[in-house]
Amino acid sequence: MRCFSWSVMIESLFASSNYQASKLLMDVTAMRHQALAGNLANVETPGFKRVDIDPSFQASLNASIRAGETESIQQMGVPRLSEVEGLKATRSDGNNVSLDRELMYLNQNALDYSAMGQFVSSSLSRLKMAITGRAQ
Amino acid sequence: MNTIGNAAFSYDNLNLGPFSFNTYTKGVGKVSPRGKEDGGFQQSLDMKINSLRATVSEPLRTEGTGSAVQDFVLSVDAKGKEADAMRSAVLSGESTNLHQTMIASQEASVSFTLMLEMRNKVMEAYQELMRMQI
């Protein structure tokens, strides 16, 4: 007969890899918004190079999501922000921020943030429904 | 050993905490007016108790912190304290992580709801047992 720890039950409630990934992605998109806002603020600053989330972070997060590994998702810390490589300067003073592109990224990112919030909300309300058997 | 009319039963002391069946099984041995139907009733009671034994894999008390129920309550409480800490960090201005604070308080609420529902189920089961016709 297997030993049953009742405290593990609480953690296993929230152990879905999709749920943990959505929580992490809320952090990531919030941080990305900060980076994009900084880029937009410096759109006229000479020599400024745009900054974004490290692409390796997104790659490893995607791999963990596809594999469904909840623990590795929970272990992932906050992503790093770094200067984007290989981007040509749009102006003669070396600034490589394009206003329209930055605005496009900003809008997409805001939608991602809302979508992740929605996903987390619906996961939690589904859990509540499963526990109480009532819709609210 | 389990003859009808005999008040003594040889059922083991099922360690089910507050739902100890000892008190019930002792009462079953009383004289009943129905004739051979009592044998069938006894068999069905046997089966019921065996199935209950199968579902309860271990007694409610464990070693360790002394009680699994206490472990459970402590972990629910820990989640609640975590949510409170995040909330006070936001209030004092140390933290800017609004979404994680909201998520933490929702998770604490879900854990608490789980504890509440389990308590309700346990109380229902206990009351149903109390009402069980002999």
Next chain:
Amino acid sequence: MDLIPGIQASASALQAHQTHLEAIAQNLANAQTTRTADGNPYQRQVVSFASFLDGQGNQSVRVTGIQSDTSPGSTLHNPGHPHAGADGMLRMPNVSASVEMVDMISASRAYEANLTAAKTARQMAERALEIGR
């Protein structure tokens, strides 16, 4: 400090570009000023920006100075003008309306973009508050 992400960066940019727009407006207003207090024609004002990292990791921007553009303006032959020199040449300010208009367009676009960023950030924070509701 900020519940709204990146608001410090956006606010600093709004302030910086506001200053730039004011300088441009001043240049345009003084495009014909042939003599200022120091006796010379008006010199175009140039605003310079620099980025800096604030306490919360926001890349903000600030105005590091408003300098005069020392390049000489055009000279016109206008002996009748009271400010004309002995040779009849009148020194004009080095303000070119087309250059200022282009600067004004890019400064106001940058201002609008940062305003959008601030609004978007506020909407994101409001969505975060609706989690679980």
